[in-house]
Amino acid sequence: MSEKKREIISAAAELIHTKGYEATKLSDIMQASDIGKGQFYHYFSSKRELGLTIVDYYAEMWDRELIQGVFHSSFSAEKKMENMLEWAVNYHVSTQALSGCPFGNLAIEMSEHDEEFRLKINNLIDQWINHLADVMKDLRGEDQALQHARVVVAQIEGGILLMKNYQDISILKDIIAMIRLNYLDKGE
Amino acid sequence: MSEKKREIISAAAELIHTKGYEATKLSDIMQASDIGKGQFYHYFSSKRELGLTIVDYYAEMWDRELIQGVFHSSFSAEKKMENMLEWAVNYHVSTQALSGCPFGNLAIEMSEHDEEFRLKINNLIDQWINHLADVMKDLRGEDQALQHARVVVAQIEGGILLMKNYQDISILKDIIAMIRLNYLDKGE
Amino acid sequence: MSEKKREIISAAAELIHTKGYEATKLSDIMQASDIGKGQFYHYFSSKRELGLTIVDYYAEMWDRELIQGVFHSSFSAEKKMENMLEWAVNYHVSTQALSGCPFGNLAIEMSEHDEEFRLKINNLIDQWINHLADVMKDLRGEDQALQHARVVVAQIEGGILLMKNYQDISILKDIIAMIRLNYLDKGE
Amino acid sequence: MSEKKREIISAAAELIHTKGYEATKLSDIMQASDIGKGQFYHYFSSKRELGLTIVDYYAEMWDRELIQGVFHSSFSAEKKMENMLEWAVNYHVSTQALSGCPFGNLAIEMSEHDEEFRLKINNLIDQWINHLADVMKDLRGEDQALQHARVVVAQIEGGILLMKNYQDISILKDIIAMIRLNYLDKGE
DNA sequence: GATGAATGAGAGTTCATTCAT
DNA sequence: GATGAATGAACTCTCATTCAT
Numbered sequence: 001m002s003e004k005k006r007e008i009i010s011a012a013a014e015l016i017h018t019k020g021y022e023a024t025k026l027s028d029i030m031q032a033s034d035i036g037k038g039q040f041y042h043y044f045s046s047k048r049e050l051g052l053t054i055v056d057y058y059a060e061m062w063d064r065e066l067i068q069g070v071f072h073s074s075f076s077a078e079k080k081m082e083n084m085l086e087w088a089v090n091y092h093v094s095t096q097a098l099s100g101c102p103f104g105n106l107a108i109e110m111s112e113h114d115e116e117f118r119l120k121i122n123n124l125i126d127q128w129i130n131h132l133a134d135v136m137k138d139l140r141g142e143d144q145a146l147q148h149a150r151v152v153v154a155q156i157e158g159g160i161l162l163m164k165n166y167q168d169i170s171i172l173k174d175i176i177a178m179i180r181l182n183y184l185d186k187g188e
Numbered sequence: 189m190s191e192k193k194r195e196i197i198s199a200a201a202e203l204i205h206t207k208g209y210e211a212t213k214l215s216d217i218m219q220a221s222d223i224g225k226g227q228f229y230h231y232f233s234s235k236r237e238l239g240l241t242i243v244d245y246y247a248e249m250w251d252r253e254l255i256q257g258v259f260h261s262s263f264s265a266e267k268k269m270e271n272m273l274e275w276a277v278n279y280h281v282s283t284q285a286l287s288g289c290p291f292g293n294l295a296i297e298m299s300e301h302d303e304e305f306r307l308k309i310n311n312l313i314d315q316w317i318n319h320l321a322d323v324m325k326d327l328r329g330e331d332q333a334l335q336h337a338r339v340v341v342a343q344i345e346g347g348i349l350l351m352k353n354y355q356d357i358s359i360l361k362d363i364i365a366m367i368r369l370n371y372l373d374k375g376e
Numbered sequence: 377m378s379e380k381k382r383e384i385i386s387a388a389a390e391l392i393h394t395k396g397y398e399a400t401k402l403s404d405i406m407q408a409s410d411i412g413k414g415q416f417y418h419y420f421s422s423k424r425e426l427g428l429t430i431v432d433y434y435a436e437m438w439d440r441e442l443i444q445g446v447f448h449s450s451f452s453a454e455k456k457m458e459n460m461l462e463w464a465v466n467y468h469v470s471t472q473a474l475s476g477c478p479f480g481n482l483a484i485e486m487s488e489h490d491e492e493f494r495l496k497i498n499n500l501i502d503q504w505i506n507h508l509a510d511v512m513k514d515l516r517g518e519d520q521a522l523q524h525a526r527v528v529v530a531q532i533e534g535g536i537l538l539m540k541n542y543q544d545i546s547i548l549k550d551i552i553a554m555i556r557l558n559y560l561d562k563g564e
Numbered sequence: 565m566s567e568k569k570r571e572i573i574s575a576a577a578e579l580i581h582t583k584g585y586e587a588t589k590l591s592d593i594m595q596a597s598d599i600g601k602g603q604f605y606h607y608f609s610s611k612r613e614l615g616l617t618i619v620d621y622y623a624e625m626w627d628r629e630l631i632q633g634v635f636h637s638s639f640s641a642e643k644k645m646e647n648m649l650e651w652a653v654n655y656h657v658s659t660q661a662l663s664g665c666p667f668g669n670l671a672i673e674m675s676e677h678d679e680e681f682r683l684k685i686n687n688l689i690d691q692w693i694n695h696l697a698d699v700m701k702d703l704r705g706e707d708q709a710l711q712h713a714r715v716v717v718a719q720i721e722g723g724i725l726l727m728k729n730y731q732d733i734s735i736l737k738d739i740i741a742m743i744r745l746n747y748l749d750k751g752e
Numbered sequence: 753g754a755t756g757a758a759t760g761a762g763a764g765t766t767c768a769t770t771c772a773t
Numbered sequence: 774g775a776t777g778a779a780t781g782a783a784c785t786c787t788c789a790t791t792c793a794t
Binding site: 018019020022023098099100104105107108109111112113118121122125144147148150151153154155156157158159161162164165166167171174175177178 | 206207208210211286287288292293295296297299300301306309310313332335336338339341342343344345346347349350352353354355359362363365366367
């Protein structure tokens with residue numbers, strides 16, 4: 001993939017993360033990645049195609065950081081869970097972004113009226129939940145492992161939503177802390 | 189408030205709930221509420237003002253159904269919690285809408301770049317959390333009541349997000365069931 | 377129909393007559409009828425809809441001048457034929473337009489890839505041929521009346537094509553004269 | 565001329581025949597002849613130059629099939645006329661194309677606003693008419709030979725126009741049959 | 753209080769053409 | 774001789790908003 005295409009994707013990803021898909025205009029993207037109209041359409045056939053490519057771009061990051069970096073690591077279940085929680089918070093701390101979850105936002109904006117977006121995003125979320133369910137099995141046995149995984153993911157995504165609405169990252173930190181308390185520090 | 193204005197608000201609220209604020213066009217609203225351009229601008233000075241009015245409209249519903257109907261009722265803390273959970277699920281069951289949470293969606297779409305929207309929505313969420321914190325105090329003592337309230341709200345909002353992305357209401361039902369298990373059926 | 381809409385139609389009809397449908401740009405139409413983009417789309421939902429409306433506009437003229445004015449007149453068959461030929465030449469003489477036949481041009485441009493255009497135009501041509509076939513029956517009996525009607529229409533449309541390519545109206549006049557000779561002055 | 569250039573010309577000729585000059589985009593041509601932007605501009609300096617080249621390409625075919633193949637043959641005038649009529653119908657039968665006459669279409673689309681196109685096409689048509697006039701002289705004497713030639717060409721081109729608008733080749737066949745009847749089977 | 757015509761900036765997209773490699 | 778990235782004007786169309794009646 002050409003350098004320029006990558007540049008467009010990452011500039012657009014950031015814009016869409018911040019403003020949403022619909023509110024991000026092609027002109028914003030062109031300005032942010034310093035290209036003209038023609039060049040944009042040289043690389044992408046439409047704004048929607050760019051949007052879908054961005055989801056793929058998140059999917060790669062996701063796979064690298066979460067699936068490979070956390071779940072496929074050789075750490076213990078406890079440590080995996082801990083790393084996942086840290087990773088979730090750190091993303092928002094490091095970017096100082098109070099924009100929320102990049103694909104959580106897209107999930108809400110696109111799921112109902114664009115099936116292709118929905119499925120791509122759902123694939124990410126479903127992977128997350130399933131890998132977490134495996135960790136749950138190690139942590140607390142087979143019983144309701146999937147349900148607990150869903151609860152944790154919901155809690156994180158909901159926590160990010162609250163953080164965004166309060167524009168205060170400590171809200172998310174607190175909620176993540178509660179997950180830790182509930183699933184990791186139980187017996188202590 | 190004139191009947192027509194109310195009609196516009198409720199038609200627009202539904203559209204925005206489904207498609208989002210940005211993706212809902214004035215023309216959609218005019219068509220859905222059967223009015224012309226002139227009449228719209230007679231009642232509202234701008235699309236944004238309508239949007240803000242819609243948040244107020246949700247605030248009324250909110251106050252009626254959740255604050256008065258649940259938290260200010262004379263039921264026990266357990267029953268209040270139970271009713272709140274039922275109310276949360278029922279909204280999505282009854283409307284068969286897989287559109288998600290009307291103001292949760294707006295929170296994500298608007299919080300970062302429109303402070304007035306953010307504050308209005310935050311007011312609703314904050315009320316919810318604070319009233320729930322009171323219930324928590326009754327249920328399980330002062331300790332971390334606010335944190336637990338936030339966790340529950342996050343879990344519900346996150347559950348709705350997952351439900352929307354899976355386009356499957358059972359996801360939300362399961363997550364709500366887990367909250368019930370965690371906070372209500374503990375000792376049983 | 378509003379005056380403005382009529383103005384747009386007639387300005388656009390002339391442009392499309394001269395330059396063709398595809399080569400006539402919205403900006404040409406806007407300039408010629410002195411309107412802005414918005415106003416155009418207030419009256420028409422698309423360029424194509426305008427195009428179809430223009431065919432209807434020709435159909436009206438057609439009905440008025442040819443069907444009512446010539447074929448439904450109380451003249452003899454000879455006189456009807458004569459009037460039709462005169463009308464055909466006069467259109468091109470009076471407008472000094474060497475643009476050809478307004479809907480003959482469209483027939484060629486649109487027939488193959490836009491069925492709605494094709495059918496609308498075909499309706500005009502078919503009416504012409506059928507009314508002329510009736511005149512032929514009066515003139516020279518039932519035998520091959522339809523075939524002769526088609527031949528005459530083909531000769532006229534083909535004559536207009538030659539006229540346009542030679543950019544010389546005398547070509548058309550000559551061909552019309554030959555039709556007259558063939559069908560009207562036979563016995564003389 | 566390189567093989568590739570010939571390929572581009574024939575692919576573009578077919579596209580323009582079907583869709584028209586304006587509606588045929590460079591991208592269509594590039595796709596149909598499997599070349600890139602650079603290669604196109606290596607062989608042609610512009611779309612217009614390609615268009616003019618295509619008329620030349622038709623002129624060659626024209627010369628080969630009609631002028632040499634029919635008019636310069638050693639057949640009798642009757643047989644030449646007959647062969648010309650057969651050739652005219654066969655082109656549309658064999659290609660099953662209801663796209664009409666390749667340069668008749670161009671004549672209508674281009675004659676009025678591109679003098680170079682007009683003259684090139686006019687050259688073809690004029691040759692046709694003049695050669696046919698010679699045949700007419702043999703067939704029916706000097707009297708109005710040119711006029712009759714024009715009428716026949718007009719009838720054929722008009723017949724093709726009707727055929728295209730009816731999307732029915734039998735219309736053309738019928739009209740050609742009438743020419744035969746009029747000029748060849750007269751005395752029989 | 754209501755209508756819908758008018759506005760015009762800007763949306764996403766197309767396209768012939770140029771240019772660096 | 775060939776590639777495809779880059780250009781930018783122009784294209785059809787959208788939209789929130791204003792204005793005259």
